[in-house]
Amino acid sequence: NTGLRVSIIGAGSAVFSMKIISDFCKVPSLSDSHIVLMDIDKTRVENVRVLAKELSQYFGAKLTFEIADTIKGAVEGSDFVINTAMAGGHGYLDLVRSIGEKHGYYRGIDAQNYNFVSDYLNLTNWNQMTLFLKIARTIEKYAPKAWYLQAANPVLEGTTLVSTQTGIKMVGFCHGHYGVEALAKFLGVSEYEWQVGGVNHGIWLTKFTTKEGKNLYEEIEKVSQRIKYEEFKPSNPFDDQLSPVAWEMYKTYGLFPVGDTVRNSTWKYHRNLETKIKWYGAPWGGADSEIGWKWYVDQLSQVVNVIDMFAKMLLSGVKINQLKTGTPIDDYLKEILSEKLSGEQHVPFIKSVVTKTPGRFVVNVLNNGKIKNLDNDVAVEICAKVCGEKFEFEENHIPERIVNWYLKPRILLAKQALDAFLSKDVKLIADILERDPRTKNSEQVEKLISELYPIVIKKAKEIEEQE
Numbered sequence: 001n002t003g004l005r006v007s008i009i010g011a012g013s014a015v016f017s018m019k020i021i022s023d024f025c026k027v028p029s030l031s032d033s034h035i036v037l038m039d040i041d042k043t044r045v046e047n048v049r050v051l052a053k054e055l056s057q058y059f060g061a062k063l064t065f066e067i068a069d070t071i072k073g074a075v076e077g078s079d080f081v082i083n084t085a086m087a088g089g090h091g092y093l094d095l096v097r098s099i100g101e102k103h104g105y106y107r108g109i110d111a112q113n114y115n116f117v118s119d120y121l122n123l124t125n126w127n128q129m130t131l132f133l134k135i136a137r138t139i140e141k142y143a144p145k146a147w148y149l150q151a152a153n154p155v156l157e158g159t160t161l162v163s164t165q166t167g168i169k170m171v172g173f174c175h176g177h178y179g180v181e182a183l184a185k186f187l188g189v190s191e192y193e194w195q196v197g198g199v200n201h202g203i204w205l206t207k208f209t210t211k212e213g214k215n216l217y218e219e220i221e222k223v224s225q226r227i228k229y230e231e232f233k234p235s236n237p238f239d240d241q242l243s244p245v246a247w248e249m250y251k252t253y254g255l256f257p258v259g260d261t262v263r264n265s266t267w268k269y270h271r272n273l274e275t276k277i278k279w280y281g282a283p284w285g286g287a288d289s290e291i292g293w294k295w296y297v298d299q300l301s302q303v304v305n306v307i308d309m310f311a312k313m314l315l316s317g318v319k320i321n322q323l324k325t326g327t328p329i330d331d332y333l334k335e336i337l338s339e340k341l342s343g344e345q346h347v348p349f350i351k352s353v354v355t356k357t358p359g360r361f362v363v364n365v366l367n368n369g370k371i372k373n374l375d376n377d378v379a380v381e382i383c384a385k386v387c388g389e390k391f392e393f394e395e396n397h398i399p400e401r402i403v404n405w406y407l408k409p410r411i412l413l414a415k416q417a418l419d420a421f422l423s424k425d426v427k428l429i430a431d432i433l434e435r436d437p438r439t440k441n442s443e444q445v446e447k448l449i450s451e452l453y454p455i456v457i458k459k460a461k462e463i464e465e466q467e
């Protein structure tokens with residue numbers, strides 16, 4: 001066994017923490033790890049500890065837990081640091097969005113071509129990016145050999161920022177590539193080979209064949225010619241992998257978009273609620289409409305309440321496998337208690353690094369030539385075999401069309417966002433807004449900046465002062 005020390009920052013993110021901790025329970029070589037939980041919300045992190053201890057007992061694992069009050073306390077001596085924190089929480093995102101809307105920017109100023117995911121703010125989340133840097137610099141100083149695993153968004157900007165500003169070992173993870181499974185199921189294939197490449201929330205299916213090597217793009221092409229958009233009925237706001245947008249993006253750019261890439265299309269699909277409903281399906285208009293996002297945030301707050309209730313029940317002697325709510329949360333709990341891993345890549349990655357067991361992952365790391373024709377100093381999301389600390393990146397071919405029409409513009413936005421953040425120069429934000437299709441005149445930009453940016457700067461300062 002490995003006796004690792006792993007810290008989770010933002011551990012109160014209950015759904016995520018429980019998945020990670022249950023994965024530690026289910027991987028025997030890691031099931032004696034010491035897990036350090038850190039969060040500024042004391043109730044949420046205490047609840048996670050109660051559930052985590054029960055979970056470890058239920059699986060007969062030997063995990064131990066500790067709550068740390070500060071980032072330094074969590075990081076010092078750790079082998080791995082997982083960051084799932086969201087500075088300011090959903091309340092901050094809502095505030096920023098509402099100020100944007102007040103000045104004529106539907107869904108807030110962060111909503112831009114190729115960046116519509118509603119908790120993926122890169123122009124106003126200076127508090128979040130300050131937190132990323134703070135954690136990374138604490139690792140540099142107090143646990144320089146530790147791996148920093150980034151789960152919190154924005155993963156593209158966050159991985160680029162940390163990897164260019166510090167020298168620590170870092171990987172960003174997302175679970176978006178599971179979208180391939182929905183596509184395969186739709187086409188009726190159960191055994192297939194696949195590969196994705198691009199940037200986080202901008203990944204494309206670069207290989208898709210049967211085990212025998214038959215190119216499944218032939219099937220995609222056939223379906224694309226006969227698919228009837230009006231027949232698309234999503235089962236929830238996030239059910240978009242087979243939406244009209246995905247097929248249109250395929251027809252426009254030439255490869256199939258995977259996972260949250262479908263949310264990151266252009267204004268053509270996002271101009272207003274009516275447009276979103278037309279393309280992402282009724283009644284929600286996708287996850288990033290005002291209706292779809294409310295659905296998601298309501299679900300999250302329900303989960304937080306249920307976790308609170310579960311923690312109280314466990315403390316009063318109820319066993320973890322007897323917990324019930326009569327809601328979809330029961331299915332989630334059932335999965336956690338099953339033998340199956342959660343599908344999050346963090347724990348399998350830790351296992352591959354520590355026990356030198358080869359594993360295939362979709363990782364976010366600095367490009368440095370891994371995708372030709374893209375800048376070296378930006379994080380790309382690609383497939384790699386990991387064994388010990390060695391990464392073998394798969395060769396990929398991303399057509400020029402996708403590079404020039406999708407990836408390069410998205411990367412440019414990331415670089416501009418990071419430049420504005422690092423220089424704290426609001427003139428640069430104004431310059432981005434001057435190019436925005438929602439801007440009518442410069443006065444609109446000035447009024448927006450003068451109301452929004454004092455808040456953005458103040459919130460970032462609060463994180464700077466956090467211990």
Ligand code: NAD
Binds near residue numbers: 010012044087089176
């Ligand atoms: P949340 O607000 O419910 O939870 C985040 C936790 O972070 C909270 O418990 C909060 O108290 C804590 N936190 C906030 N500021 C902190 C600070 N300064 N120091 C320590 N802890 C702090 O958010 P969520 O909906 O669970 O999302 C968390 C993050 O994960 C977001 O960035 C979201 O975009 C991201 N996310 C990533 C993926 C992925 O696959 N990579 C998937 C879903 C969500």
